[in-house]
Structure formats: structure tokens, C-alpha cells
């Protein structure tokens with residue numbers, strides 16, 4: 159059995175201020191939970207294997223991005239060649255590119271034998287070539303089956319592991335857009351960072367900050383695909399959220415039922431005819447799962463139907479994905495699950511007076527059961543495939559729903575004139591456009607080919623120092639949703655000087671998205687990874703001594719300017735092509751004193767610590783010796799080592815805790 163880490167051992171139970179000794183299996187126990195689930199959702203005969211699985215730490219899983227730059231198959235094969243044995247990885251049968259190991263996330267973090275693998279995983283994750291995402295979390299996007307050019311809404315998106323997977327499916331075509339929404343502004347940063355790991359994909363995304371239950375139903379905005387991966391009590395995550403064991407009670411799920419119904423109903427209203435909607439939770443509780451589906455199907459009056467995943471899903475037909483069919487009836491109980499209520503009236507009479515039960519929590523009548531087909535839902539218990547627990551339902555929109563009232567009964571703001579806070583660079587005026595072209599040294603020929611219409615900036619004065627590349631589909635949604643759009647597209651130009659374009663440059667995070675749009679003159683091809691690594695490591699050492707903070711560039715024979723070998727452009731990107739399926743890595747550079755004679759010019763390079771790690775991986779050098787010095791970050795006071803970054807990464811793949 160994989161060990162729980164020292165850090166996790168003795169994890170504290172937040173409410174009771176008690177310590178849980180994870181070595182003691184009796185601590186991973188909750189009598190109410192057992193009373194609630196045993197025999198009703200989990201058949202008696204499977205209870206012991208189910209319970210045993212729930213008490214084991216969750217194994218680590220990786221998903222190699224099939225549509226990122228590079229060669230996904232080679233990236234996966236080379237990674238497995240290097241680390242597959244150490245990590246004992248085996249393929250996840252139902253999803254190409256997904257691998258699962260027996261060790262827990264804590265093991266991966268702290269066991270020294272995984273140190274090199276961990277650094278490479280971190281590096282590949284940072285450039286979007288792989289995601290650390292738990293296996294069950296990959297199922298809802300798989301079932302949503304996003305097609306090129308689809309308009310997709312991810313209603314509860316943070317921290318964004320599923321959003322990234324949805325974007326990967328879009329990436330095979332030029333169009334389409336994913337609107338990633340979350341109510342929790344504090345989690346939007348993590349979401350944005352997660353999406354930003356694949357800059358080309360990020361250019362077809364938008365991040366919004368709405369209550370999903372009130373997501374605007376406006377003019378043209380209807381979606382082909384909607385994901386409602388809603389907030390839930392999270393008891394499917396007990397394998398990693400161990401502090402939930404003592405806290406769980408049988409009304410945690412019901413207390414979210416109304417909010418879940420509201421989000422799903424709003425998602426239904428936002429669907430085009432023929433659209434697919436997937437509803438999912440990481441809770442096994444039917445009151446959060448089938449009860450929500452039944453309530454909303456009845457509310458939709460035939461406009462939606464459940465899709466039979468067993469028939470429609472390739473992985474299901476092939477028998478590589480296993481689950482329990484949805485249940486048609488369930489118990490609504492008191493807090494400790496000792497009393498069951500047959501009707502709403504019973505619950506109001508005999509239930510906990512501090513909790514209000516509602517009709518939407520109760521099973522449908524036998525007649526309704528026959529037409530709803532709740533057995534088409536999927537419940538993935540942990541012991542079938544050594545995963546977390548999850549619930550997924552796939553719905554088809556048969557008829558677009560029209561709404562004149564929102565769910566709170568107030569008139570819909572359909573005519574509300576929402577002024578988009580954004581504009582394209584072309585719309586922002588000739589002067590601004592000319593300044594951008596001049597500062598980035600883009601001449602007439604460069605500009606003719608460059609898509610300035612795809613560059614967006616905020617309208618308010620003083621905000622124009624950041625500019626974003628966003629495709630046509632996301633700009634179309636923006637005109638409807640602009641006022642609550644927190645971020646759109648991928649940041650490609652920025653000026654580190656506040657409220658001024660004087661230092662305008664290419665962003666490092668947008669380099670990969672920009673590269674194919676820039677003229678070769680501004681994109682330096684690096685001849686060898688070894689030369690680049692040598693330069694960057696030398697450069698880093700110089701950076702640590704303020705008196706020699708810059709160095710002449712290019713180093714002899716190291717990189718070639720394609721069309722202007724005698725003069726380095728003031729701002730440029732560097733591309734180095736790596737083997738091992740990684741594809742190209744991008745860095746950025748700026749001449750610090752462009753008016754000085756070439757021999758006196760100094761250059762500042764911008765790159766990330768994980769770039770060094772990946773260059774070392776490419777060159778078969780020890781990757782664990784990377785010294786994490788990132789001067790720009792350190793100057794901002796948020797320097798982080800490759801090792802330490804892990805905690806943030808882990809957070810980004812985390813399913814919600816019940817507090818969500």
C-alpha cells in the first residue's frame with residue numbers, strides 16, 4: 159500500500175481541532191456515511207472492496223495532451239522509457255494518453271526516487287504537454303465529446319483541469335471557444351494559469367466570474383457543449399480529502415441540492431438545439447446526483463433527455479470504462495442517516511428542524527422513473543478502476559429552451575445593453591496601433607500578415623499595457639458577456655512600464671501562440687539545445703551579480719537571425735526545437751539599449767526555470783540539479799523553485815473540498 163506522507167500524517171480535522179492518525183484505519187471511518195451508502199448506492203456484496211479502496215491514498219495520474227505542440231505519442235513514449243519503470247505507470251484503458259501509477263501524490267512529491275521524474279512532470283505540465291489530473295476527472299470532458307468549432311461553456315470551471323481538457327479537444331480546428339466560468343474570484347487565478355499552460359489553446363478561451371445559476375442568457379450566446387461540474391459535498395474524494403471522514407453527514411449533500419438544480423437548469427437554458435450537456439459531481443450521493451437530474455429533466459418538459467452512456471461511449475462499448483448505472487430511487491435521511499423520510503411532509507415533520515428539505519431531493523414516482531431513464535447515469539465507485547468516486551450524466555438538448563424569466567423569477571435582462579469593456583487593437587485607434595507597430599519594430603510587410611484584429615485590450619485608459627490574442631469565436635461571445643469577462647485569450651504584448659507603451663514587448667507566456675504569426679525576422683531559431691542551455695545557465699549566473707546583469711548577445715555561433723544577421727531586433731522570440739516529443743520551447747528577448755551601437759547592445763532574456771529543466775531532460779543531463787533562480791520573479795517577490803512549485807500545481811488539479 160502506498161504510504162501517506164509525513165506531512166499528511168496527522169492531518170487535522172478543521173472543525174473538531176482533532177488530529178487524524180492516518181496510520182490508524184479506524185480514523186478513516188464514519189458510521190453515518192456507512193449507514194447511508196451501504197446497501198443503497200453500493201451493493202452489500204461490494205461494500206468491503208469499496209471501503210478498502212476508499213481508505214487507500216489516491217494514485218497519481220498523468221494525461222499527455224494529444225493536441226499540444228510536439229508529438230504527444232513520442233512525448234509519452236520517451237517519458238515512459240525514462241521514468242515508466244520507476245513510477246510503475248500503466249495506461250488508463252479508456253483514455254489515450256492517460257497513465258496511472260500506484261504511488262500517491264504525496265509519494266510523488268516527497269519520495270526521493272521520484273525526484274527527477276517530478277521535475278520533468280512539472281516542466282511538461284508547465285508547457286501544456288501533460289496534465290496531472292486524476293483519472294475520474296477526465297471522464298466528463300471525454301463524454302462531452304467536444305468537436306472543432308464548438309462553443310463550449312464550463313459553468314463551474316476552477317481550478318480548470320477539465321477546462322484544459324476541453325480546450326485540447328477544440329485545438330484541432332481554428333475556431334470554437336471555451337468560456338470558463340467560476341463564482342469564486344479567488345480561484346480564477348489558478349484557472350487562468352492552468353489554461354495559460356497551452357497558449358495557443360488559451361487564445362480560444364474566456365474566463366468569466368458569474369454565479370452559474372445566473373449566467374446571462376443573452377442574444378446570440380447559446381452553446382454546443384455545456385459542462386456543469388458543480389460544487390458538491392465531495393465524498394467521492396475521500397481518498398485524498400481525508401479530513402472529510404469525520405466531518406461527513408447525511409445532509410451535506412442535500413444542502414447543495416437546490417443550488418445544483420439551479421446551475422443545471424441554467425446550463426440547460428444556455429444550450430442550442432442538439433447540444434450536449436454533461437452534469438458531474440465528485441459526490442456519490444444520489445440527492446446531489448440522480449435527484450438533480452430527475453428534477454431538471456422534469457422541469458425541462460421533454461426538451462432534454464439522458465443519453466445512454468453505455469451505448470454512446472466508445473470506451474463503454476469496448477468495456478474499458480466501468481461504472482454502476484444510476485439509481486432510480488434513494489433514501490433522504492436525517493443528519494446521521496438513522497431516519498429515512500418517504501415524503502417531503504415526513505421530512506418536515508420528523509427531520510432536523512435546522513434543515514429545510516425540498517421536493518427536489520426525493521426520488522421520482524414509479525411512473526416518472528420509467529420515462530426518466532436514470533439508469534443511463536454513470537456512478538464510478540473507486541474500487542472498479544482504482545480511482546476516486548464520481549457521478550456523470552450526459553444530456554442531449556432536443557429543443558432549445560426559451561426563457562423570459564430567470565430562475566429567481568425576475569425578468570430576464572435580454573435587452574440589457576451590456577457594453578463590452580474590451581476592444582480590438584484595430585478599433586482602439588490609429589495612433590495606438592502605430593505606437594504598437596513602432597515599439598515592436600514591425601514594418602509594413604510584417605503588419606500586413608499580422609492579425610491585429612485578433613488583439614484585444616481593455617477600453618479603460620491606462621489599461622492598454624496588456625494585449626491579448628483572442629480568436630473570432632471568443633470575441634463573438636465577448637460582445638455578449640464583456641462586462642463580467644475577467645480574462646480573454648492569451649496575453650501576447652505587455653509593457654512593464656505602467657500606463658505606458660514605451661517598453662512594449664512580447665510576453666513570455668504568449669510566445670508559443672505568437673510564434674507562428676510573427677515574421678521570421680523576430681523569431682530566432684536556436685541551432686542546438688546544448689548551446690541554449692549553456693547560454694541560459696551562464697546568463698543566470700551573470701544575473702545573480704547585479705553589476706553584470708546583462709551580456710552581449712548572440713553568443714558566437716549560437717543563434718542566427720534569419721533575415722537581419724547584422725542587427726538583433728529590439729524585441730524577439732527564441733525557438734529551440736527539442737526531441738522527446740516535446741516540440742518547440744520558446745523564450746523571449748529584449749535589447750535593453752536599442753539605440754546603442756550593436757557591439758554595445760545588451761540583451762535581456764526571459765525564460766522560466768522549467769525551460770532549463772526541459773533542456774536538461776532533452777540532453778540527458780541530471781534534471782534535479784536545476785538551480786531555481788528567476789530574477790524577474792524574485793524581484794517581484796514571488797520567486798519559487800521547481801520543487802516548491804509543486805504545491806501550487808497540486809492545487810490546480812485538485813477537486814473541490816466540500817467547502818466549495
Ligand SMILES: C[S@@+](CC[C@H](N)C(=O)[O-])C[C@H]1O[C@@H](n2cnc3c(N)ncnc32)[C@H](O)[C@@H]1O
Nearest residue numbers: 314315316317318319320341342369370387389
Ligand atoms: C467541482 S469544482 C469544479 C472543478 C473544475 N471543473 C475542474 O475540473 O477543475 C466546483 C467549482 O464550482 C464553483 N462554484 C460554486 N458555486 C458556484 C456557482 N454558483 N457558480 C459558479 N461556480 C460555482 C466553485 O468555486 C468550484 O470552483
